[in-house]
Amino acid sequence: MKNLLTGNEAIARGAYEAGCLVACAYPGTPSTEILENVSQYDEIRSEWSTNEKVALEVASGAAIAGARSLVAMKHVGLNVAADPFFTIAYEGINGGLVIITADEPGMHSSQNEQDNRLYALHAKVAMVEPSDSQECKDFTKKAFGISETFDTPVLIRMTTRVCHSKGIVELEEREEASIKEYTKDTSKYIMVPANSKPKHIEMETERIPKLRDYSNTTSLNSIKYNDKKIGIITSGISYHHAREVFGDNASYLKIGFSYPLPDKLIEEFAEEVETLYIIEENEPYIETFVKAMGIDCIGKEAIPICGELSPQIIKESLLKEEENEILKLDLNIPIRPPALCAGCPHRGIFYEVSKYKNKIVSTSDIGCYTLGMAPPLGVGDTCICMGAGVSAGIGFDRVNQMAERDKKVFGFIGDSTFFHSGITGLIDAVYNGTNMVVVILDNRITAMTGHQENPGTGKNIIGQEAPMVDIESMVKTIGIKQENIRVIDPYKLDETKAAVKDAYEANEPFVIITKQPCALIKDVQKKRKDLYCQVDQEKCTKCKTCLRIGCPAISFKDGEVTIDENQCNGCTVCLQVCPFDAIEFNGESR
Amino acid sequence: MAKSILLVGVGGQGTILVSKILSQGLMKGGYDVKMSEIHGMSQRGGSVTTQIKFGDKVYSPSIDKGEADILIAFEKLEAARYLDHLKKNGILIVNDEEIYPMPVSSGLAEYPQGVMKALTDTIDNIKIIQATKIAKELGEPRCHNIIMLGSMVKFLGVKDIDWVEMIKQNLPEKVHKINIGAFKRGQNL
Ligand SMILES: Cc1ncc(C[n+]2csc(CCOP(=O)(O)OP(=O)(O)O)c2C)c(N)n1
Numbered sequence: 001m002k003n004l005l006t007g008n009e010a011i012a013r014g015a016y017e018a019g020c021l022v023a024c025a026y027p028g029t030p031s032t033e034i035l036e037n038v039s040q041y042d043e044i045r046s047e048w049s050t051n052e053k054v055a056l057e058v059a060s061g062a063a064i065a066g067a068r069s070l071v072a073m074k075h076v077g078l079n080v081a082a083d084p085f086f087t088i089a090y091e092g093i094n095g096g097l098v099i100i101t102a103d104e105p106g107m108h109s110s111q112n113e114q115d116n117r118l119y120a121l122h123a124k125v126a127m128v129e130p131s132d133s134q135e136c137k138d139f140t141k142k143a144f145g146i147s148e149t150f151d152t153p154v155l156i157r158m159t160t161r162v163c164h165s166k167g168i169v170e171l172e173e174r175e176e177a178s179i180k181e182y183t184k185d186t187s188k189y190i191m192v193p194a195n196s197k198p199k200h201i202e203m204e205t206e207r208i209p210k211l212r213d214y215s216n217t218t219s220l221n222s223i224k225y226n227d228k229k230i231g232i233i234t235s236g237i238s239y240h241h242a243r244e245v246f247g248d249n250a251s252y253l254k255i256g257f258s259y260p261l262p263d264k265l266i267e268e269f270a271e272e273v274e275t276l277y278i279i280e281e282n283e284p285y286i287e288t289f290v291k292a293m294g295i296d297c298i299g300k301e302a303i304p305i306c307g308e309l310s311p312q313i314i315k316e317s318l319l320k321e322e323e324n325e326i327l328k329l330d331l332n333i334p335i336r337p338p339a340l341c342a343g344c345p346h347r348g349i350f351y352e353v354s355k356y357k358n359k360i361v362s363t364s365d366i367g368c369y370t371l372g373m374a375p376p377l378g379v380g381d382t383c384i385c386m387g388a389g390v391s392a393g394i395g396f397d398r399v400n401q402m403a404e405r406d407k408k409v410f411g412f413i414g415d416s417t418f419f420h421s422g423i424t425g426l427i428d429a430v431y432n433g434t435n436m437v438v439v440i441l442d443n444r445i446t447a448m449t450g451h452q453e454n455p456g457t458g459k460n461i462i463g464q465e466a467p468m469v470d471i472e473s474m475v476k477t478i479g480i481k482q483e484n485i486r487v488i489d490p491y492k493l494d495e496t497k498a499a500v501k502d503a504y505e506a507n508e509p510f511v512i513i514t515k516q517p518c519a520l521i522k523d524v525q526k527k528r529k530d531l532y533c534q535v536d537q538e539k540c541t542k543c544k545t546c547l548r549i550g551c552p553a554i555s556f557k558d559g560e561v562t563i564d565e566n567q568c569n570g571c572t573v574c575l576q577v578c579p580f581d582a583i584e585f586n587g588e589s590r
Numbered sequence: 591m592a593k594s595i596l597l598v599g600v601g602g603q604g605t606i607l608v609s610k611i612l613s614q615g616l617m618k619g620g621y622d623v624k625m626s627e628i629h630g631m632s633q634r635g636g637s638v639t640t641q642i643k644f645g646d647k648v649y650s651p652s653i654d655k656g657e658a659d660i661l662i663a664f665e666k667l668e669a670a671r672y673l674d675h676l677k678k679n680g681i682l683i684v685n686d687e688e689i690y691p692m693p694v695s696s697g698l699a700e701y702p703q704g705v706m707k708a709l710t711d712t713i714d715n716i717k718i719i720q721a722t723k724i725a726k727e728l729g730e731p732r733c734h735n736i737i738m739l740g741s742m743v744k745f746l747g748v749k750d751i752d753w754v755e756m757i758k759q760n761l762p763e764k765v766h767k768i769n770i771g772a773f774k775r776g777q778n779l
Contacts, residue, residue: 324656
């Protein structure tokens, strides 16, 4: 049977067909749908983990215990999981262990553009790079086999274009892989120096040479000779871009198994062709290897390191072709940046904090609430990585004190992010005596990545009830004093305002927890379907105060302020800021 | 040569459903198809694009500037924004709908005047569709996307694809009737 699948769906299908039994992940674009799809197969035990390090450790444990296991994450997730990644590489596995990294060339929704192929090289972990959906499925199955044959975890390196492009995939049956026998083997599974030293040597002298032989012979790496004037070495999506540009007018060495790289194949190919191009996205991973072999090639001196590759970029950089003729309009087109949704529960707190804008520094974090930095709210000085909303705030506060800057630090962090890596920061803030405010924005879901359950939502990945971790009691246990905790409804501005004032004036670590579910959660949408606000044009003085809350449902059009009833969910934040009582609430209840 | 279709709109307008129906239909019609939907933060009111390529064999899923055979815009500002992706003699199908981006609704920028006129003056093959208006008339504002679908399928240059069946496969039964009606309205525009 044929089906149209995204790369992510195809990975999930591959895991299913390969007899995978345990799968876990922490969500992150563009990887999220992998686990969402895996979880639809009853045969695979699927879990959202609290973060990527936990996910990889769970999968490692499962693999050692004897089951084929899979873990998926976005590129920056592998930074979080780097610690287990480097050491499970030494230990090897029992049941197959497949680790998926979904990289983001072009940064469609990420904070950096790291090329995780370098992680395979650094940690010496076998790596495959599928180029389309069919290969996503096939390579996943191969990866489990490679893992078990060579006793190594296998990294599958995906990129956004591969994850999120649909292509035709041939489906097959599941092959049941039974759970392997587990035998205690401390020299293999306990990495203390006495065991790690021989393991490292064994890796260098046995496993990697074997993998390199495999790389030279596997069908995952293949040469297609056409015209030999131009030879192209390429991998992943870049292969398809290159094929589109050069067609049969060039020869190709397509690399699907990319760590270790196939030295013999490369040598053979380079000898046959006249000019050798290396076409790869982001870092010169293949190119550096080829050049180190003493082979002449053209790569990053022509093709940009930054951004996503496309056929056009290849044409311009290698063939010096002109840009296509382009239709232009003489119009000033305003940008359409993402914004906090109408009814977003994050709006109220940012609005109240924005009144202190000149008296505070705000260290933000990653999630929908990062958008609080956008005008007109404009709350946010820094955003580095998950967790830094708390911990970068600690550092900022130290220096504010030293420099005698009269600026209080407000850190912002979402519920999912708090569980992921905010807890350790908060402990640090308490332990090291930090006079900062931490605002935990509990919207009862992992919203930014498309609504995944998390330890605070009371549900697991397949929607079953799960124990709910209570943020407030956790904060208390960590050592924030009861009088320094406010749990508020951010739809209620008076309550929110009072909490922000108390927080600003406090001289000890202070926590505000905002509680109101994301407006896009299906049940919330249903419940608030008939609620909306409306402007009374008679009373409206066009002072535009309501525009300062940055709600996309409110606009100033043809000389009137109007509220789009379809978008509005009756959160009433606008009504509460209106100085002239010109906004009315409609609907059953509030 | 593969044909390329670029769909653009604003998060929440239902572009992804249309792309899904289109690509499934094309697959059933025997074509190789690749579709990519890059939907980072789009749910939060940003621009959304999906790219579909089909033909005997498709390699790269990406559509570069000046390359799309058909540009389908669910909102007119987005049509203007992505016009540079349309081929010189390509077709633009645009919904006559205005959705303010955040900087405009908060008074920091202006929605440009005369977008439709500028588009009409620049492109030979343009089709303006009152999808939002017709959808309201039909009593289901959300089916504007299916009206757009109906209005564009004749430009694909493909035959014998049962689009109604594709709509049925992708939507819950209770909305079949209204959406099939919307599709047919679109076809006759
Ligand atoms: C290490 C890492 N993993 C995953 C992501 C992807 N990511 C960005 S924001 C986010 C979750 C945000 O959820 P939450 O903190 O609940 O905030 P919300 O979006 O609901 O406001 C995730 C998973 C990331 N940026 N970094």
